Amino acid sequence: MxxxxxxxxxxxxxxxxxxxxxxxxxxxxxxxxxASTTFVRSAGLIEKMxxxxxxxxxxxxxxxxxxxxxxxxxxxxxxxxxxxxxxxxRIFRWKALPDMWEARFGxxxxxxxxxxxxxxxxxxFGARLAGG
Amino acid sequence: MKEQLYGLxxxxxxxxxxxxxxxxxxxxxxxxxRLCDMTIVKFMPSTILVGMLGVYLLLDLGLxxxxxxxxxxxxxxxxxxxQQGRFSLQSQP
Numbered sequence: 001m002x003x004x005x006x007x008x009x010x011x012x013x014x015x016x017x018x019x020x021x022x023x024x025x026x027x028x029x030x031x032x033x034x035a036s037t038t039f040v041r042s043a044g045l046i047e048k049m050x051x052x053x054x055x056x057x058x059x060x061x062x063x064x065x066x067x068x069x070x071x072x073x074x075x076x077x078x079x080x081x082x083x084x085x086x087x088x089x090r091i092f093r094w095k096a097l098p099d100m101w102e103a104r105f106g107x108x109x110x111x112x113x114x115x116x117x118x119x120x121x122x123x124x125f126g127a128r129l130a131g132g
Numbered sequence: 133m134k135e136q137l138y139g140l141x142x143x144x145x146x147x148x149x150x151x152x153x154x155x156x157x158x159x160x161x162x163x164x165x166r167l168c169d170m171t172i173v174k175f176m177p178s179t180i181l182v183g184m185l186g187v188y189l190l191l192d193l194g195l196x197x198x199x200x201x202x203x204x205x206x207x208x209x210x211x212x213x214x215q216q217g218r219f220s221l222q223s224q225p
Contacts, residue, residue, distance in 0.1 A: 077143015
């Protein structure tokens with residue numbers, strides 16, 4: 001039974017169920033799934049604590065107001081939902097290095113952290129440049 | 133406040149499914165980029181296909197609005213123009 005659980009659900013089934021959640025979301029709240037604007041708003045929220053007048057004058061943050069909105073909570077929810085899923089199927093564990101990475105690039109956590117950070121910068125820049 | 137609550141609930145459900153299908157895992161993400169694990173490639177179109185059917189039904193019933201990016205519309209327009217140009221060139225005798 002444990003091995004079946006470890007394989008997880010069929011991606012077709014989980015994907016289709018996600019589609020149904022998307023439909024219900026559009027129906028009841030008019031919201032489509034997205035995540036990247038949340039990172040921008042969060043950056044704005046942090047900067048607002050340090051230099052509020054600057055944020056209120058920046059065109060970008062006038063348009064993308066730094067606030068906790070539907071999508072912000074959606075992103076937080078994804079994290080909670082994922083933890084619930086892994087905890088309920090007893091596969092939750094802390095891990096600094098993914099196996100695939102470790103096999104290819106070794107045991108350095110610093111190296112992994114740096115590459116992940118650079119990857120994150122490239123990914124979010126691309127996502128925002130494309131507008132979503 | 134209600135909007136934020138809906139966001140949280142929707143996120144929890146979506147996150148649960150992402151984890152249960154294992155598509156949030158590093159190995160699956162990198163596996164997809166390296167073309168050696170098709171889990172995500174199976175997951176995403178399933179979501180898009182089901183979502184598309186439902187959203188278009190809601191659209192036809194007047195219950196939903198599409199949120200199309202300005203850039204997408206522009207790019208689609210120029211894409212169609214190019215296609216049309218090609219077509220008219222090809223259909224010249």
